[in-house]
Amino acid sequence: MTTAPIVRTVEELRRHVRAWKAAGEMVGVVPTMGALHEGHLSLARRARKECERVITTIFVNPKQFNNPDDLKKYPRTEEADAALLATVPVDLIFAPQPEEVYPDGFITTVSVGGVSEPLEGRMRPGHFDGVATVVTKLFGMTMADRGYFGQKDWQQLQVVLRLVRDLNIPVHIVGCETIRETDGLAMSSRNVRLTPEGRAKAHVLYEAIMAAATDIRAGQSDRMAIREAAEAIRAAGFDRVEYIELRDAETLMPSDDPARARRMLAAAWLDGVRLIDNIPV
Known part of the structure; x- marks a missing residue:
């Protein structure tokens, strides 16, 4: 079982994607923060069925953590994640460093009103600005045709749907069923x-x-x-x-x-x- 190549820079990522697009291939992206489980793999498998090429991104986005301890504690398991993705398999893993996503001088924030404001938005101020900003960047970096998101984060899914609709981003968003443990607990x-x-x-x-x-x-x-x-x-x-x-x-x-x-x-x-x-x- 061969693991997909891991690329760290937008330049290298786009080199692969341009070749696929030139061949007329549809590109799907599964954005993740790593520490992958069966829920993530179900998204990648759905993408595999619907697209000729599949990219999984692994990036622990500092902008969507309002608690620094949460960011520090978030598990980083890239090697294990790559091994799991080899079972799908995906074509490419994009795992940039924070400075590749947010270079010196980065000052732009994408903010989605309405759907981002209640519930998680009220409890985690700034969280969905971080989500919307990184998702917009990942769509631009990967040039994907389709994006795959889990319904477990229902509010996040609605934020992403509104984002692509309002900004005319040419990515079709696919919301996938929540994957649960045998006792019903949502995988996380x-x-x-x-x-x-x-x-x-x-x-x-x-x-x-x-x-x-x-x-x-x-x-x-x-x-x-x-x-x-x-x-x-x-x-x-x-x-x-x-x-x-x-x-x-x-x-x-x-x-x-x-x-x-x-x-x-x-x-x-x-x-x-x-x-x-x-x-x-």
């Missing part, structure tokens, strides 16, 4: 930081919001169903529930209109690890 690079005891109860986050969604569909009030979900999560031993909200799936504004697609989104802390999840309602 953060899960490895849970203690064994925490990991044994982490699935309750998913179970509680699933139960709330079922109750809402059966006619229970949104507020009561959400309150019961929060109580179940706290009773399981979570440190705290940051939010559980029922929102319009596209705009992320509060919604009590069952005729529109809605999403229940949640964030809670366990073992000092922040877990997020979301499901359709």
